[in-house]
Amino acid sequence: MQQSPRDNDLRGAEVITDPKGDRKRRANEQDDPDLYVRIVERREDGIVVRGAKLHITAASLVHELVVMPTKGMRPEEADYAVSFSIPVNTPGVSIINRSFAPAELNEFDYPASSHHSMPEGFVVFDDVFVPWDRVFLAGEVELASVLARSLGLWERTGGLVESVRNGELYIGLAQLVSEMQGKDKDPVVQSSLSELIVYQEMIRMGLDYACEHYETSQPSGMVFPNTLAVNATKYYLAANFHQTIKYLHDLAGGLVITVPMEADLRNEESGKFIRKYLYTRKDVDIEARMRVYNLIRDLTADAYGGWWFVVALQSGGGLPAQRTMMNRTFDMEKAKAAARKAAGIS
Known part of the structure; x- marks a missing residue:
């Protein structure tokens, strides 16, 4: 069966901004340790992550979620120096969508919004398993x-x-x-x-x-x-x-x-x-x-x-x-x- 150009036209979302909690405190100092995406378990075949990322444009429309640290991390924050890419339908991933315009807007009254209404995703990682071949960082704080x-x-x-x-x-x-x-x-x-x-x-x-x-x-x-x-x-x-x-x-x-x-x-x-x-x-x-x-x-x-x-x-x-x-x-x-x-x- 012949493939079309779109078959391999993978799209990814940049998944970077954590909730961050109390901005005066580091990732490992928060009341809730999950306010920055972190590694909660290391296995022989991969890692398990937990946390959330905010303001992720088109998160529910892409193929891959490319997750990166939101900022530099210190040695004591090694679990938060994590980066990976996973399919959007990976078990444990939930996306709460918000759009700036409803889909039913007409083109005459809303010439921009009727064409460009893009969902913003609140992406939750609820103990998501990531195999090692999809992990970019797992504790390398100097690269975060x-x-x-x-x-x-x-x-x-x-x-x-x-x-x-x-x-x-x-x-x-x-x-x-x-x-x-x-x-x-x-x-x-x-x-x-x-x-x-x-x-x-x-x-x-x-x-x-x-x-x-x-x-x-x-x-x-x-x-x-x-x-x-x-x-x-x-x-x-x-x-x-x-x-x-x-x-x-x-x-x-x-x-x-x-x-x-x-x-x-x-x-x-x-x-x-x-x-x-x-x-x-x-x-x-x-x-x-x-x-x-x-x-x-x-x-x-x-x-x-x-x-x-x-x-x-x-x-x-x-x-x-x-x-x-x-x-x-x-x-x-x-x-x-x-x-x-x-x-x-x-």
């Missing part, structure tokens, strides 16, 4: 932080790619909604558009730099994006996202959240009033205008938008995670040497 940092790098890189795409959408929507209102030449509109353009271009240039100035791991020779550039750009993205979206909302106005639903437009009685009072000029189609507003709302002020507002800040770790990585990877000695030279210090 390496895996955690590596995952963060690629997740942040993916976030930059998606943000460049979204940034272009925000600019296009801002221009369209301004043209439909006859305000596209207004100096205030032009100023707001420039803010959106600067934000998008800064992220795009940071991503381009990170890829062009790639790094190479030793001795394997694997190529990966520039760590400092990725973290600095992701920090810029997250730190400025919310205040940048205000320019789009300001240009669009209150209709972002008050434009009527498609059912009202299609209704004979209410539809005639909607077409009458959403009119601006002959070359602006009423339905097209509503679609623009619906996309702005859905992307930035409703189901998908609410999800993205949090994801932009938290995906790949919040702002402190990027600050930590920037401090670790910036060439401080070079900067100090330049400062000494400029100050005349030999």
